[in-house]
Every structure is written in structure tokens, then in C-alpha cells.
Amino acid sequence: MRNIVFCAAVGLTLATGALAEGKTHYVAIHVNENDPKVMNMALNNAANVDKYYGSQGDDVVIEVVAYGPGLNMLIPGKSPVGDRISAMSLELENLSFAACGNTHRKMSEKAGEEIALMEEAAIVPSGVVRLIELQEQGYAYVRP
Helix, strand or coil, X not given: CHHHHHHHHHHHHHXXXXXXXXXXXXXXXXXXXXXXXXXXXXXXHXXXXXXXXXXXXXXXXXXXXXXXXXXXXXXXXXXXXXXXXXXXXXXXXXXXXXXXXXXXXXXXXXXXXXXXXXXXXXXXXXHHHHHHHHHHCCCEEECC
């Protein structure tokens, strides 16, 4: 009888420990407007989601996907939130930025030279396709 109680206690401890480890959440944030309010709202969403899930003992992976006029968010000297992106990228290891390759190519062609992007940005072939892929991988979709 003692062995049964001990085994049950160990099983309960293991099950409780597994539940206490937390969960990982995945969030894709969509920015396609050249509007400082929208860009700041997207960054506020990222910060608030990180803070909330952190307080719950959970992890969160956040990717901001910018395309169309929203790509200005990731262009040094043009971005109204560039300093904030740099600071948040240092603070939040779980935050990444995807820049639409289609938009980047078109902007560069129009400018007659390669448009530089912030070092925090990674170019993806298509912003829309990236959002689709992230949702297919189980990411929650947020559009501020």
C-alpha cells in the first residue's frame, strides 16, 4: 500500500511540474500602413503581449511583418519608430521583424538604389505569404 501511495505522489508531482512549465504562444503582427500610430500600436501590442505572457509564466514568440507602405517602419531615417525598434530588439529576444522582399525590391527600383533596412529586419520573399505561413504554423494574427 505504501508503494501505491508513493507512486501516486510521485506521479502527481511530475504531472504538476509539467503543468507549471508554462506554454509557448506565437503571435504575428501585421503592419502595412505608413502611419506612426499604427506602427506604435503594433509595438505596444508586442510589448503588452510579452509582458502579459511573461507574468503568466508562459513564453511568447512575436514576429512583426511589414509590407507595402508599412515597410517604412523598417527603413533607417524614415522610420518614426526606429529607435523604439532598436531598443525593443535588445530587450526582447523573442521579437523579430520581417520585411517584405517584394515591397523592398519595388521601393529600391523606384529609388534607383538599394534601400537599406534596419539591422533588426530580415527580408522574406513576400510579407503576405509570410503571414500565411505563420498562421499555418499556429501563430495568432494581430492587425493593429
